[in-house]
Structures are given as C-alpha cells and as structure tokens.
Amino acid sequence: MKDIKDLERFCMKEWSETPPNVFYNLSFAFSLSLEKELVDVLKSELGGNFENAVLAMLDPPVVYAVKELRRAMKGAGTDEDTLVEILCTATNADIHMFKECYFQVHERDLESDVEGDTSGDVRNLLTALLQGTRDETYDVDEGLAEADATALFEAGEGCFGTDESTFSFVLANRNYLQLQATFKVYEQLSGTEILDAIDNEVSGTLKDCYITLVRVAKNPQLYFARRLNEAMKGAGTDEDTLIRILVCRSEYDLETIKDMYLEKYDMSLKDAIKSECGGDFKRLLLAICH
Numbered sequence: 001m002k003d004i005k006d007l008e009r010f011c012m013k014e015w016s017e018t019p020p021n022v023f024y025n026l027s028f029a030f031s032l033s034l035e036k037e038l039v040d041v042l043k044s045e046l047g048g049n050f051e052n053a054v055l056a057m058l059d060p061p062v063v064y065a066v067k068e069l070r071r072a073m074k075g076a077g078t079d080e081d082t083l084v085e086i087l088c089t090a091t092n093a094d095i096h097m098f099k100e101c102y103f104q105v106h107e108r109d110l111e112s113d114v115e116g117d118t119s120g121d122v123r124n125l126l127t128a129l130l131q132g133t134r135d136e137t138y139d140v141d142e143g144l145a146e147a148d149a150t151a152l153f154e155a156g157e158g159c160f161g162t163d164e165s166t167f168s169f170v171l172a173n174r175n176y177l178q179l180q181a182t183f184k185v186y187e188q189l190s191g192t193e194i195l196d197a198i199d200n201e202v203s204g205t206l207k208d209c210y211i212t213l214v215r216v217a218k219n220p221q222l223y224f225a226r227r228l229n230e231a232m233k234g235a236g237t238d239e240d241t242l243i244r245i246l247v248c249r250s251e252y253d254l255e256t257i258k259d260m261y262l263e264k265y266d267m268s269l270k271d272a273i274k275s276e277c278g279g280d281f282k283r284l285l286l287a288i289c290h
Contacts, residue, residue: 049239050281056247057288062094065248066102069110073117080122080205082244083114085227087129088212089220095132121164122205128172135175145178149185156201157190164206167198171213179217221253225260228269232276239281242273246288258289 042054056064065086072079090098102110111130115123148170155166174182183194190197198210215223224245231238231245249257261269273285 048281049243049277050279050284052239053243053247053281053284056243061248061251062097062101063105064244066098066105066110068244069098069102070106070108070113073113078117080118081208081241083118083126084205084208084212085241085244087114087126088209089216089223090129092132092134092136095130099130099132118205120206121168122209124165125168125172125206125209128168134173135178137175138177139175140177140181142181144174145181145185148174148178148182149189152182152186152194152197153190156197157192162201164202167202167210171210171217176217179214183214183218219260221256222260222264224249224253224257225264225269228257228261229265229272232272237276239277242277242285246285250288254289 039055039058042051042058046054059067068082069086072082086098087095099110102108102113111127114126114130118126151166152170155163170182171179186192186194186197192200195211195214198207198214202210212223215226227241228245231241245257246254258269261267261272265272270286270289273282273289277285
C-alpha cells in the first residue's frame with residue numbers, strides 16, 4: 001500500500017467483498033509485515049468518525065463490544081444507553097463471552113464494573129442479566145403466561161406505586177416466546193399494551209431497560225432498526241451508535257435489520273445513511289451495509 005488512501009480503499013473493499021473475519025485478521029498481518037501495529041498507523045493518519053469505524057472493524061465483534069462496555073463505564077459518568085443496548089439484547093452465550101473477553105482485554109470483572117457504575121433497580125436488573133441464565137427454550141406455558149401477566153399487572157397498574165422486582169424477574173428470565181404470550185395475556189387483562197404500561201409506570205434508565213427487553217423479545221432485528229433510526233433522526237447524528245450496531249451485527253443479522261428498517265420507515269438503511277453521513281465515513285458504512 002502506497003499511502004493511507006490506498007489503505008482506506010482497501011478497508012472498504014474488504015468489507016464489500018470478503019467475510020468480516022478476514023478484515024480483522026488484517027491487523028495481525030499488517031504488524032508482521034511492517035513491524036508496527038496497524039492501530040498506531042491508523043490513529044496517526046486518520047481522524048474522526050472514519051477512524052473510529054475503521055478501528056472498530058479491526059476487532060472481532062465480541063472484543064469490540066467489551067471495549068464499548070468499558071468505554072461506557074470508565075471515567076466520570078456512565079453511558080447507560082450503551083450498557084442497555086448491549087446487555088439487554090445479549091443471549092446467554094453472548095453474556096458468557098462478554099464476561100470472559102472483558103477480563104482478557106481489560107483485566108477487570110465485568111459484573112463488578114457494572115455493579116460499581118449503576119445503582120438501585122437498574123443495577124439489580126443488569127446484574128441478573130449478567131448471570132446468563134435466561135430460559136432460551138421455545139416452550140410456552142399458557143398457565144405461566146397468565147400468572148406472569150397477572151403478577152405484572154398487580155405490580156404496576158393494579159397497585160399504588162410499582163414493584164420493579166416483579167418486572168425485572170419476568171423480563172430477565174423468561175424465554176422470548178413465553179414473554180410474547182405473557183404480553184398478549186397482559187393486554188387482554190388490563191386493556192393496555194405492555195409498552196404503554198411500562199411507559200406509564202417506570203422512568204429513566206430502568207424504563208429504557210424494560211422497553212429494550214420487551215422490544216427484543218418481540219423482534220430483536222426491529223429493535224436494532226429502531227435504534228439506528230433514532231441515531232439518525234432529528235438534529236445531529238449519533239455516529240457511535242451507528243458504528244456499534246453496524247459493526248457488531250454485521251456478522252449476525254444485519255441483513256434482517258436492513259429489511260426491518262425498510263419495512264418500518266419506508267426507506268432503505270443505505271439511503272438513510274447517505275442522507276445523514278458524509279465523506280469516507282459514509283462510504284465505509286455503506287460498504288458494511290453492502
């Protein structure tokens with residue numbers, strides 16, 4: 001490669017023509033041939049969102065995800081939106097990989113860091129999710145759905161105040177089909193859709209957690225399509241969220257997310273990116289979405 005422009009073109013070509021895992025192996029090959037870490041070269045030559053996206057692509061998705069988790073918690077304040085997005089959408093296998101990889105990359109315990117950076121019901125819920133013990137079968141128990149729906153009603157709309165522990169237990173432990181059955185019974189019982197009930201009964205980050213868990217139980221890919229749209233609508237663009245979702249989901253379900261985006265917003269994800277982003281950053285995101 002003669003210069004950094006050649007490297008930029010190579011980055012986008014790799015994503016459009018080869019499997020993603022081939023690209024992040026480039027960092028190893030690059031360091032062997034030039035005896036300098038590719039990351040150092042990129043940081044010295046690139047900048048802004050394009051640099052952030054290219055650096056994200058050098059890691060396997062699980063490594064990038066745990067780096068995002070650490071970024072969300074280190075320093076002053078906590079990026080709770082990132083914690084919610086990653087942890088509330090993770091499978092049991094994801095959780096176990098995150099915990100192991102987090103320790104390998106950062107030499108820290110993920111659960112301890114989450115406990116230290118959150119509090120109250122949010123901490124209790126995220127800690128429960130970090131156990132990675134959700135029922136992931138496809139079994140549906142109609143009797144349990146009725147019992148859970150009744151418990152949720154009595155913990156929220158049916159009482160003064162809200163018993164958040166009931167909501168957290170059900171949403172963190174039941175399999176997705178079971179939750180869908182529970183939501184259906186809940187609406188029949190209360191006359192209120194579960195998302196509306198949560199919106200009325202809970203606030204802040206805990207509400208964000210519950211809404212994410214409900215949306216993921218209903219349709220995970222539609223949840224990510226919504227997140228991408230939220231990152232681009234209104235004034236300004238949340239480039240970090242665009243990068244994180246496109247890179248992390250690129251090896252799993254990005255094609256379905258693109259379908260959900262088109263169905264939900266009557267616009268392709270590519271066209272939305274074209275209208276919101278520019279330059280090399282736009283071209284790289286479009287290459288990921290090829």
